[in-house]
Amino acid sequence: MKPESLIPQSRLAELLAISTRTLERWRVEGSGPAYLKAGRRVLYRSADVEQWLDGSRRLSTSDAGDAHA
Numbered sequence: 001m002k003p004e005s006l007i008p009q010s011r012l013a014e015l016l017a018i019s020t021r022t023l024e025r026w027r028v029e030g031s032g033p034a035y036l037k038a039g040r041r042v043l044y045r046s047a048d049v050e051q052w053l054d055g056s057r058r059l060s061t062s063d064a065g066d067a068h069a
Contacts (some may be wrong), residue, residue, distance in 0.1 A: 005046045006036070006045060007044045007045075007049065008043060008044075009024075009035075009041075009044070012033075012044050023042075024062055030050065033048050033049045033051070033053075034048040034051075034052070034053035035048070035062070
């Protein structure tokens, strides 16, 4: 695994324009992207984030898609 493919929680929150608390809540709910624990650090694989985003893609407001929530 390439270290550059791992995204720290704070960076992912910045990229998604959300708070780190939202990512924490998603982990508790199981509704966010898959993550890794390295000691106390939470890391996300870029491939897992891309897969999660693809699953969240919608074509219209009435499209239920593969909702994670």
